[in-house]
Amino acid sequence: MSHATATTAFGIGTLAQRAGCQVQTVRYYEQIGLLPPATRNAGNQRRYDNATxxxxxxxxxxxxxxxxxxxxRELLGMADHPNMPCDHADVIAKRHLDEVEARIARLSALRDELKRMVAQCAGGRVDECRIVEVLSDHQQCLHAAGHGGQQTIR
Known part of the structure; x- marks a missing residue:
């Protein structure tokens, strides 16, 4: 990313609006170092430029x-050095893709289990309800069988 500063300066509300986020988000990213500290005007108000x-x-x-x-943070570090190879960016993206695919697999198993529970529910009384029965006894869940009963959906 270029660190060239523009002559146009604007406040935190304008920055947040243009970026499509909340003012608190801007402050948080400054606090954790993803954004550089803002310059301040004579009235001590934060001022930002187009690079920010x-x-x-x-x-x-x-x-x-x-x-x-x-x-x-890692991707920003690479973006700040545009002439360096992008191998590490590929590694980061691949790792994230693997995490997304694993999450999709867990959600698909959850969806299938919920469909099964709903399909098996007779719509009678709670003491005969398949949904309550399955939720009460984790051993009856199909998705738990392949995961040692420790499957957690996040």
Missing amino acids: LRRLTFIRHARDFGFSVEAV
């Missing part, structure tokens, strides 16, 4: 893709 807007947009977009804060 581009950096915040990059962060927000990466977070929308589900990248962790640490992965975003």
Whole structure:
């Protein structure tokens, strides 16, 4: 990312609005070092430039893709050095893709189990309800069988 500063300076509310996030998000990213500390005007108000807007947009977009804060930090470090090879960016993206695919597999198993429970529910009384029965006894869950009963959906 370029660190060239633009002559246009704007406040935190404008920055947040242009990047499509909340003011608290801007402050948080400054606090954890993803954004550089803002310059201040004579009234001690934060002032930002277009380079900061581009950096915040990059962060927000990466977070929308589900990248962790640490992965975003690494990606920003690479973006700050545009002439370096992108091998490590590929590794980060591949690792994240693997995590997303694992999450999709867990959610698919959850969906299938919920469909099965709903299909087997007779709609009678609670003491005969297949949904309550399965939720009461984890051994009856199909998705638990392949995961030692320790499957957690996040």
